[in-house]
Amino acid sequence: MKYRHLIIANLFRKKIRTTLTLGSFAVALFLFGLLAIVRGAFSQGLEVAGSDRLVVVNKVSIIQPLPVAYQQRLERIPGIKEVTHNNWFGGIYQDPKNFFAQFAIDDDTFHSMYPEFVIPGDQWQSYKQDREGAVAGVKLAQRFGWKVGDRIPIKGTIFPGTWEFNLRAIYSGRRPADDTNQFWFHYKYLEERENTYWHGLVGWYVVKVNNPDDAVKIAKTIDTTFANSPWETKTDTEKAFAASFVKQMGNISFLIMSIGAVVFFTLLLVAGNTMAIAVRERIRELAVLKAVGFSDNFVLLLVVFESVVVAAIGGAVGLTLAKLLSLRGDPTGGLLPFFYLPPQAVAAGAVLAVAVGLAAGIWPAYSAGRLRVVDALRRV
Amino acid sequence: MVRVDGSGNGSSLVRVRGLDKKYQRGSEEIHVLQGLNLDVDRGDFVAFMGPSGSGKTTLLNLLGGLDLPTRGTITVAGDEITHLSGGKLTTWRARHVGFIFQMYNLIPVLTAFQNVELPLLLTRLSKSERKQHVETALQVVGLGDRMHHYPRQLSGGQEQRVAIARAIVADPTFLLCDEPTGDLDRKSADEIMDLIDRLVAEHGKTVLLVTHDPVAAARAHTLLHLDKGVLVEAHRAGSTAGGRN
Ligand SMILES: Nc1ncnc2c1ncn2[C@@H]1O[C@H](COP(=O)(O)OP(=O)(O)OP(=O)(O)O)[C@@H](O)[C@H]1O
Numbered sequence: 001m002k003y004r005h006l007i008i009a010n011l012f013r014k015k016i017r018t019t020l021t022l023g024s025f026a027v028a029l030f031l032f033g034l035l036a037i038v039r040g041a042f043s044q045g046l047e048v049a050g051s052d053r054l055v056v057v058n059k060v061s062i063i064q065p066l067p068v069a070y071q072q073r074l075e076r077i078p079g080i081k082e083v084t085h086n087n088w089f090g091g092i093y094q095d096p097k098n099f100f101a102q103f104a105i106d107d108d109t110f111h112s113m114y115p116e117f118v119i120p121g122d123q124w125q126s127y128k129q130d131r132e133g134a135v136a137g138v139k140l141a142q143r144f145g146w147k148v149g150d151r152i153p154i155k156g157t158i159f160p161g162t163w164e165f166n167l168r169a170i171y172s173g174r175r176p177a178d179d180t181n182q183f184w185f186h187y188k189y190l191e192e193r194e195n196t197y198w199h200g201l202v203g204w205y206v207v208k209v210n211n212p213d214d215a216v217k218i219a220k221t222i223d224t225t226f227a228n229s230p231w232e233t234k235t236d237t238e239k240a241f242a243a244s245f246v247k248q249m250g251n252i253s254f255l256i257m258s259i260g261a262v263v264f265f266t267l268l269l270v271a272g273n274t275m276a277i278a279v280r281e282r283i284r285e286l287a288v289l290k291a292v293g294f295s296d297n298f299v300l301l302l303v304v305f306e307s308v309v310v311a312a313i314g315g316a317v318g319l320t321l322a323k324l325l326s327l328r329g330d331p332t333g334g335l336l337p338f339f340y341l342p343p344q345a346v347a348a349g350a351v352l353a354v355a356v357g358l359a360a361g362i363w364p365a366y367s368a369g370r371l372r373v374v375d376a377l378r379r380v
Numbered sequence: 381m382v383r384v385d386g387s388g389n390g391s392s393l394v395r396v397r398g399l400d401k402k403y404q405r406g407s408e409e410i411h412v413l414q415g416l417n418l419d420v421d422r423g424d425f426v427a428f429m430g431p432s433g434s435g436k437t438t439l440l441n442l443l444g445g446l447d448l449p450t451r452g453t454i455t456v457a458g459d460e461i462t463h464l465s466g467g468k469l470t471t472w473r474a475r476h477v478g479f480i481f482q483m484y485n486l487i488p489v490l491t492a493f494q495n496v497e498l499p500l501l502l503t504r505l506s507k508s509e510r511k512q513h514v515e516t517a518l519q520v521v522g523l524g525d526r527m528h529h530y531p532r533q534l535s536g537g538q539e540q541r542v543a544i545a546r547a548i549v550a551d552p553t554f555l556l557c558d559e560p561t562g563d564l565d566r567k568s569a570d571e572i573m574d575l576i577d578r579l580v581a582e583h584g585k586t587v588l589l590v591t592h593d594p595v596a597a598a599r600a601h602t603l604l605h606l607d608k609g610v611l612v613e614a615h616r617a618g619s620t621a622g623g624r625n
């Protein structure tokens with residue numbers, strides 16, 4: 001590339017300015033990488049949601065319970081293969097910061113509902129035989145250094161008192177995105193201990209249909225079945241449910257996105273202004289290039305290229321830093337268990353950086369391309 | 381042979397006929413060149429003088445294909461350039477014109493070598509061929525030992541010599557110099573004029589020079605005055621009007 005002197009030399013013309021512009025791109029793309037990680041953490045549920053599973057919650061809100069008697073009525077609806085129920089426990093292990101999800105589950109129906117979770121057969125048996133038995137995901141067990149046989153006290157927030165569990169089994173996920181940060185114990189245990197307040201109630205139901213194509217139709221049937229009862233239901237596919245969960249996070253997400261958009265817009269202005277100045281102070285030189293015989297398009301591309309090179313280098317630095325951060329794992333200690341920067345996000349970030357570089361350079365480049373030699377040389 | 385009356389025969393290198401240039405400044409129209417004629421042969425060395433604002437730079441820009449006239453034609457080595465489109469004109473410039481400006485106009489972030497190499501980047505020459513040409517050009521201007529210096533490490537006179545090397549490196553058809561010594565002290569100016577003299581005498585270059593400096597102008601074979609939009613031959617003491625004898 002015989003023109004490389006021209007490009008490289010211009011980058012080193014104002015070292016501080018180039019460094020600052022490069023730094024702006026690095027910071028912005030680092031932020032972009034971080035946003036992608038956080039968004040991925042929030043929407044991870046969407047990725048693993050089964051298309052043949054429906055979630056049936058109380059129409060009023062997900063924190064309102066449903067009667068346990070619905071189990072049999074759901075099982076009788078045609079097209080439904082199996083039914084399980086789920087209960088949010090919301091307890092604290094040692095410190096509120098140690099957040100993880102705990103569910104009281106209906107053992108056998110739950111296990112066959114979620115074939116993606118794998119448990120060694122003997123562990124599952126020993127769990128079933130222990131009234132205070134519990135199952136933890138492999139990541140969760142790793143996080144707290146739990147082993148099978150450990151006794152784990154959890155302080156209830158919804159259900160009062162300290163609950164002691166014996167860890168009997170550790171499950172893993174079949175796919176990398178499967179959530180192995182959950183903690184399960186017997187619904188029976190919950191019901192027995194809370195027989196006044198939580199008697200005959202469950203948190204929500206999960207239903208598996210024979211044919212995913214019927215999912216929407218069956219969801220409607222379920223809601224009609226329980227319409228005009230004291231416990232009306234709202235049924236969605238697991239995907240839609242996960243999506244609505246993400247939507248609840250939506251405000252945070254929107255906030256992050258707004259900040260991101262503002263940062264990129266500012267970046268565009270900063271980089272655009274820098275390039276405009278860079279062109280203005282170089283007008284004579286650009287005019288001389290043209291006088292010597294370089295074409296208008298060459299001069300235009302020279303400016304665009306310079307802008308894009310700065311953007312690409314800065315962007316690469318930022319994305320690399322974000323990737324390095326993601327490799328170190330979840331820094332929040334469990335809030336974002338799925339802490340990962342996917343290659344698609346890196347590619348999107350690279351495209352975005354180059355696009356901003358291009359957009360920032362295009363106007364100054366255009367005016368440089370249109371510059372008339374005689375006018376530029378007359379200017380002092 | 382240099383003529384200004386439009387009587388030149390077909391053999392002139394540069395042939396200008398009825399050149400008009402008008403500028404519009406607000407509502408006012410400035411008629412800078414008014415039917416100017418000029419014939420310059422290969423190997424000629426012509427100096428243009430004239431008061432500030434008389435249109436010397438305008439004329440040089442038109443001859444160099446940097447601007448287009450309002451009316452009239454310019455023919456260089458048989459090519460009429462006044463009807464070339466922007467892109468073609470640029471290509472023509474790269475082939476035929478070497479510019480030397482008052483302000484040197486070197487690229488400050490490139491070394492002397494890289495500055496001189498610029499016009500060659502537009503050719504098909506290989507890297508080693510380019511190197512050879514650049515080194516030759518820098519040796520001609522006496523800067524063989526300053527090739528890797530940056531403009532800021534050179535004196536004004538040396539910078540102008542780099543600019544001259546850049547102008548001659550691609551062996552253009554003619555050199556256009558707009559007040560090349562305007563920013564230099566007497567001694568440096570004389571050195572630059574010696575160099576231009578040598579380019580004409582030893583290398584057979586054709587040079588068109590604009591200057592305010594009578595000493596510099598006296599070096600030329602022919603001295604022309606730009607007056608009221610046309611060229612007139614100056615009568616110099618000790619020299620016959622009409623230039624070279
Ligand atoms: N782009 C332009 N627009 C309007 N007027 C112009 C333009 N360029 C040149 N002129 C006018 O044309 C006239 C000739 O200008 P030119 O630069 O050719 O003069 P000059 O002889 O080179 O002067 P100097 O000796 O000061 O360099 C001047 O009056 C100038 O103001």
Ligand SMILES: [Mg+2]
Pocket residue numbers: 436437438558
């Ligand atoms: Mg002038």
